[in-house]
Amino acid sequence: MIGDGPLVEQARAAGGDAVRLLTDHDARALLPALDMLVAPSRYEALPYVVLEAALSGLPLVSTAFGGAKAVLEAGAQGQALPLDASADQFADAIIDWANRPRQAVGPDFIQAFSVARMADETIAVYRKAFTVRHLAGA
Numbered sequence: 001m002i003g004d005g006p007l008v009e010q011a012r013a014a015g016g017d018a019v020r021l022l023t024d025h026d027a028r029a030l031l032p033a034l035d036m037l038v039a040p041s042r043y044e045a046l047p048y049v050v051l052e053a054a055l056s057g058l059p060l061v062s063t064a065f066g067g068a069k070a071v072l073e074a075g076a077q078g079q080a081l082p083l084d085a086s087a088d089q090f091a092d093a094i095i096d097w098a099n100r101p102r103q104a105v106g107p108d109f110i111q112a113f114s115v116a117r118m119a120d121e122t123i124a125v126y127r128k129a130f131t132v133r134h135l136a137g138a
Contacts, residue, residue: 002027031056036097040090041065042083051113057102061093075109077102 001011004023011019022030027049031037037053039062044050046067053060054071060078062068069080077100079093111117 002030028052031058034058036061036078036094038062038090038094039065039068040085041068044068046070054105054109057104059097059100059102061090061097071113074112075105 001008001019002022002025008021008023012021031053034053036059037049039047039050039060041047041063042065044065044067050060050062050068050071054076057077060068060072060076062072062078062080063083063085064080065083072078072080078097081089081093
């Protein structure tokens with residue numbers, strides 16, 4: 001596991017020697033050494049690590065939270081499990097994807113998640129909110 005947060009100690013206690021925690025490393029630099037990204041979140045918007053893993057050709061085994069689901073639907077390889085997926089379901093999916101070769105995402109994926117597109121869509125939301133507020137006389 002790479003990263004830090006409130007669940008690190010819980011993961012350390014539950015996993016014992018089977019879990020290696022890298023709390024002081026840059027995850028992006030370690031992506032080439034990984035076989036896949038596992039994201040068991042129940043809710044996330046769109047974490048950058050999911051995009052970075054997809055761009056690195058890593059399969060994603062995740063719950064079907066919004067960001068991961070969108071990344072998989074856009075062409076990243078991997079599998080989205082139900083939000084209430086069990087540890088056994090995750091284990092089965094991890095085993096299934098463990099030996100598959102990495103596949104690069106295509107240009108459509110890169111365009112879908114480009115900085116330019118994200119900026120344009122964010123600006124469009126603000127413009128719409130401003131227009132609605134302005135029309136309402138606020």
